[in-house]
Amino acid sequence: MAASEKSRELAATGARERAAGYLVGRHRFRPAEALPWLLAIAAFFLFPDRMTFGNQALIMVMFALSLDLILGYAGIVSLGHAAFFGVGAYTVGLLIARLDWSEPLSSLLAAAMLSGLIGFVTGWFILRYRGLTVIMLTLATAIMLQEAGNLRSDISGGYDGLPGLVISPLFGIFDYDLYGHVNYLYVLGVLAVIFYMVRRIVYSPFGQALTGIRENVRRMHAIGSPVHRRLVTVYTISAAIAGVAGALFTQTNAYVTLTVFDFDNSAKVMVMLILGGTGRLYGAFIGAVVYMMLEDHLSKLSPTFWQFGIGLLLILAVLFAPRGLLGLVEEISRKSWRRGRAGAARRLIWKGEHWTVLAGSAVDGAAIGFIVGFAANFGQAHLLSEYIASLPGRALAFTCFGALVATAINAIYLAFTSRAAAEDRGS
Amino acid sequence: MPQYANIAVSILFDGLAYAMFLFITSVGLSVTMGLMNFVNLAHGAFAMIGGYVVVSLTRSYGVGFVPSLIIAAVLVALISVRFERRLYRRFYRATDLEQVLLTIGLAFMAIATFTYFYGPIPKSVPLPDWLQGSVNLGFRSFPAYRVFMIAVGAALIAVLWYGFERTNVGAMVRAAVDNRRMAESIGINVDRLFTLTFALGSGLAALGGGLAIQLLGLNPNFALLYLVLFLIVVAVGGLGSLKGTLLAALVLGIIDTGGKYLLADAGGFFIYAVTVIVLLLKPAGFYGRE
Known part of the structure; x- marks a missing residue:
């Protein structure tokens, strides 16, 4: 008895040591972490004529990083994060346009402080609630700031914005060239500092408490964690970082308009973060850069298709890669994933219930395709007879297309989920 | 009539006509959210689709305005059932975030699809003569279309109230909103109930979308532009409450209209200010459960 007790104790100590070792060691820099930074520096030398784009991408990385702090770590769903981006952008804009204050670094600091302050005040109220109320209140915050700016358009410039904002040389020495080379390095430097801070926060006991709140808020209350204070703190920090991103946006673009507060801006940054993966620091990098590159190429081709693409991307991400691109990469790199999925796909063929699902989705897709095809081009058809003549072909094409898409999505979905379902049944 | 009384009546x-639009479109969202806690950001898309069905039917097929409203509501209700069965069903137990992402993705796709087919320019509908003039109600005359909207809204409120409060199905819905587990354990099929209310809600949203064309104009961005308003009405009124949705629609509709009349520059500021104040005082809304 004594021996088994001792071995159990030993095992417990071992487990505790492993856990402690994990907590102590996880914040150490891994070699792979240098990769994004090396890529960013390489981009500076490889694409000297694409620096304006690079600037925007880095700014969006910073913005996504700030959202990751509250969404990925603390689990606060905000649909109005553009509020703080906008406050930062306007702080810099107004400092230059109304007060002739154009020194870049001190205006960054001012932007961080002001947006942090607004984050603190709104967060204090908003974060007492949960779920839909929080989503609505964050959304309302952004819209109210936009409306307030519109109300005092004598100060803010309204929707025409503040054009022609020129900032002073960095440190009084480095002037900004037309191609944004200095800007790029400036933004990259600020991003590196911010990233270091965020990384420290995430791996600190405070960051650990945030993860606890995200995972199980009741238990955190039960063990005496000051939940509200923690949430308000992280919300304030996140707001300040978003403010810095906004400030950089104004400084590098030399203009700002009220559209920075748009819902689109809040939604966009969330899509980026989801695409990259929440709660994993580098998700913001991958998500923002991939999104910006896709947008750069596709929205030039057709803004409409681009919007359709984001929608589809979101749905696919939620269905198939809930942990983002980084999570997907991790999963694929594990060998078992492939075998498991292939096996699931094979089993799928033999399962009668799946065929019913697929047949059903084919019928649904066909029906929706038919309706869309039937309704298509009503707006543009000039002659009813012309329209009717073209109808059968188009309706048929849309029907087939709809059926195909719905079946394909469901087939992939089943392949993904049937293994998990089988495991559930087995256990 | 004195000037200010005239403005107040206007x-x-x-505001009442606007509130009716808000109520008709949001009531379904409120009930489905109350039933399943499902955050459906694609609700505005159903309203938008309803609007375009009405545009197509009236413009290209020459169907009358009122029949096309009814056809649009039925059609969108049918489509929405398929979406609910195939897609939404998988996400009832998912987190808020996943539901938000899924449905906002759907809204984006719907906007893009309709922009492709109908273009981004706002559409209008040809109205029958009896809706175009104005109606004299004794002390002054009002635009006929708004009178029509208020009448439709009032009729729907009466029907919904009867259905919700006086029928068996309504009692089941109320029971399920109150306590879903309990309702299920006494044999109410909440899943089927949800499909039913989802279809009804989407159909009403389509009807609201069709009615709104004349009032607000219709372009594909309708799906997201007014979604915020529907969500506000739902949040302020309290999830799953018919009374709350009606009260919220009236308060917000009249305040928003008043704000735009009296202080045109402030635009939509008031509606958000009221929302924030109400939600800070009563986070679950007027008639929501704390």
């Missing part, structure tokens, strides 16, 4: 009247 605000009340226009």
